[in-house]
Amino acid sequence: xxxxxxNSDSEEEPCNERTSLMSAESPPVPSYQDGLQASGAGExxxxxxxxxGSSRSPNNTAEREMSDxxxxxxxxxxxxxxxxxxxxxGAKHVIMLFVPVTLCMIVVVATIKSVRFYTEKNGQLIxxxxxxxxxxxxxRLLNSVLNTIIMISVIVVMTVxxxxxxxxxxYKFIHGWLILSSLMLLFLFTYIYLGEVxxxxxxxMDYPTLFLVIWNFGxxxxxxxxxxxxxxxxxAYLIMISxxxxxxxxxxxxxxxxxxxxxxxxxxxLMAVLCPKGPLRMLVETAQERNEPIFPAxxxxxxxxxxxxxxxxxxxxxxPTQQTWDAAEDGRDNHGSSTHAxxxxxxxxxxxxxxxITSLEELEEEERGVKLGLGxxxxxxxxxxxxxxxxxxxxxTTLACFVAILIGLCLTLLLLxxxxxxxxxxxxxxxxxxxxxxxxxxxxxxxxxxxxxHQLYI
Amino acid sequence: xxxxxxxxxxxxxxxxxxxxxxxxxxPFLWLVNVVWFFREAFVAPPYGEQPLIRRYVRxxxxxxxxxxxxxxxxxxxxxxxxxxxxxxGDYLAFTLPLGTP
Numbered sequence: 001x002x003x004x005x006x007n008s009d010s011e012e013e014p015c016n017e018r019t020s021l022m023s024a025e026s027p028p029v030p031s032y033q034d035g036l037q038a039s040g041a042g043e044x045x046x047x048x049x050x051x052x053g054s055s056r057s058p059n060n061t062a063e064r065e066m067s068d069x070x071x072x073x074x075x076x077x078x079x080x081x082x083x084x085x086x087x088x089x090g091a092k093h094v095i096m097l098f099v100p101v102t103l104c105m106i107v108v109v110a111t112i113k114s115v116r117f118y119t120e121k122n123g124q125l126i127x128x129x130x131x132x133x134x135x136x137x138x139x140r141l142l143n144s145v146l147n148t149i150i151m152i153s154v155i156v157v158m159t160v161x162x163x164x165x166x167x168x169x170x171y172k173f174i175h176g177w178l179i180l181s182s183l184m185l186l187f188l189f190t191y192i193y194l195g196e197v198x199x200x201x202x203x204x205m206d207y208p209t210l211f212l213v214i215w216n217f218g219x220x221x222x223x224x225x226x227x228x229x230x231x232x233x234x235x236a237y238l239i240m241i242s243x244x245x246x247x248x249x250x251x252x253x254x255x256x257x258x259x260x261x262x263x264x265x266x267x268x269x270l271m272a273v274l275c276p277k278g279p280l281r282m283l284v285e286t287a288q289e290r291n292e293p294i295f296p297a298x299x300x301x302x303x304x305x306x307x308x309x310x311x312x313x314x315x316x317x318x319x320p321t322q323q324t325w326d327a328a329e330d331g332r333d334n335h336g337s338s339t340h341a342x343x344x345x346x347x348x349x350x351x352x353x354x355x356x357i358t359s360l361e362e363l364e365e366e367e368r369g370v371k372l373g374l375g376x377x378x379x380x381x382x383x384x385x386x387x388x389x390x391x392x393x394x395x396x397t398t399l400a401c402f403v404a405i406l407i408g409l410c411l412t413l414l415l416l417x418x419x420x421x422x423x424x425x426x427x428x429x430x431x432x433x434x435x436x437x438x439x440x441x442x443x444x445x446x447x448x449x450x451x452x453x454h455q456l457y458i
Numbered sequence: 459x460x461x462x463x464x465x466x467x468x469x470x471x472x473x474x475x476x477x478x479x480x481x482x483x484x485p486f487l488w489l490v491n492v493v494w495f496f497r498e499a500f501v502a503p504p505y506g507e508q509p510l511i512r513r514y515v516r517x518x519x520x521x522x523x524x525x526x527x528x529x530x531x532x533x534x535x536x537x538x539x540x541x542x543x544x545x546x547g548d549y550l551a552f553t554l555p556l557g558t559p
Binding site: 195203204205206207210215220228 | 459460472479482483484485486487490493494529532533536537540550551552553554555556557
């Protein structure tokens with residue numbers, strides 16, 4: 001979900017509210033308006049986590065919040081400059097999100113292509129009870145639709161449950177749930193993954209070393225995600241757990257069900273984020289009312305918002321200056337984390353009346369990041385991974401899906417810059433991805449093959 | 459988390475917690491400590507807590523070095539000698555390579 005929340009109280013200055021991404025070289029500004037950005041969150045994954053390959057509840061929204069800064073007495077030149085800044089930083093944010101999404105997809109595709117374990121059919125999850133081994137096409141289609149309905153309803157129930165927990169402030173329960181989920185992801189799934197990779201490459205490994213490696217990986221992961229750790233490491237862990245989750249989905253979802261589920265989840269995401277009574281939207285609004293960040297462990301954040309402190313620690317005359325920034329909080333657990341991308345700006349509010357504009361006591365630099373929910377990562381990777389696993393067109397189809405998803409992400413971020421509120425990140429990308437997959441597999445690939453076999457280059 | 463926004467006391471506290479945490483069989487945590495706080499400890503201009511941070515980073519590096527040597531020795535021994543160990547080698551092995559060595 002991408003939300004842009006703007007709560008600014010206009011000050012006395014005759015400046016209009018704008019959302020602008022502040023650059024590091026921004027001139028000192030005396031007053032800021034608070035923008036709240038809350039991105040919503042998570043989904044019920046915990047339930048799923050207990051079973052391998054739980055499905056994720058989708059709440060993917062990319063959120064971006066921009067804060068408004070009021071700048072006194074500048075003309076329209078400033079407006080143009082700010083718009084330019086917005087676009088420039090919008091582009092920067094797109095790039096900041098391309099890299100992790102690409103990395104996640106690369107990890108998934110590389111694993112799918114090399115480790116055969118993840119493409120072998122070894123049973124199904126209980127969330128998709130109907131088998132697809134039926135002789136007739138109609139029956140298979142019906143089974144996949146039924147599977148989808150069950151999966152989506154599980155996701156909806158989990159999401160609503162999570163929203164209710166959040167509304168009634170059962171924070172401990174939610175935190176425990178998230179911790180349990182990430183524990184399972186970081187330890188159990190990594191153990192399985194490592195075992196399969198070692199088997200594929202025919203490497204001997206002993207139990208003590210294995211125990212040490214998994215313990216280190218998991219413990220540092222928990223520390224980075226749920227507590228404090230270096231930003232890059234946290235991002236790397238979030239990417240890895242998203243990839244692990246996507247691999248589990250690819251393995252355990254039957255063929256046709258996977259595609260139908262992808263489509264259904266984008267529609268659900270669209271509704272959950274944009275409808276007034278949608279669970280994700282309510283989550284975001286509740287978080288914003290309470291002025292709290294959304295749960296850690298559910299969101300990937302590309303940068304930290306930080307503010308250089310005031311030059312003079314003269315807080316007495318300044319009144320409360322609050323910095324709220326949402327540190328790239330942890331990744332999300334596997335379960336349906338709502339994906340949202342939001343960038344949060346920390347804002348400091350300085351008391352306008354007592355501060356002359358020219359005093360340079362406060363120099364603030366803010367760098368915004370964009371946040372994307374982990375669910376988005378997972379489903380993007382599921383789409384590309386499935387394309388890599390099952391397409392007859394080999395790399396053609398995989399690359400086409402990859403490009404489609406990135407285009408969709410660009411468009412979503414563009415819309416975010418335009419609308420400035422929480423937006424779902426799944427629908428556009430998944431739609432493009434599905435269209436590209438089916439058309440490439442069925443139209444482009446035979447075309448290319450025929451051309452190649454006839455040695456005709458275009 | 460960006461170290462630049464954090465106060466010096468908090469940095470010291472974080473470095474110390476990472477150092478202490480590494481004793482729970484977590485050399486990776488020591489590695490993270492060394493890499494993350496290296497600039498703070500050795501490159502940044504001196505400030506009050508820097509000597510302490512330096513101390514923790516040095517000790518983490520020492521512990522990391524010891525673990526590295528120990529682990530490297532064990533893995534080397536295991537990989538080369540596993541075949542000669544008979545049943546013990548198999549008990550210790552998580553994955554066994556297939557085929558003839």
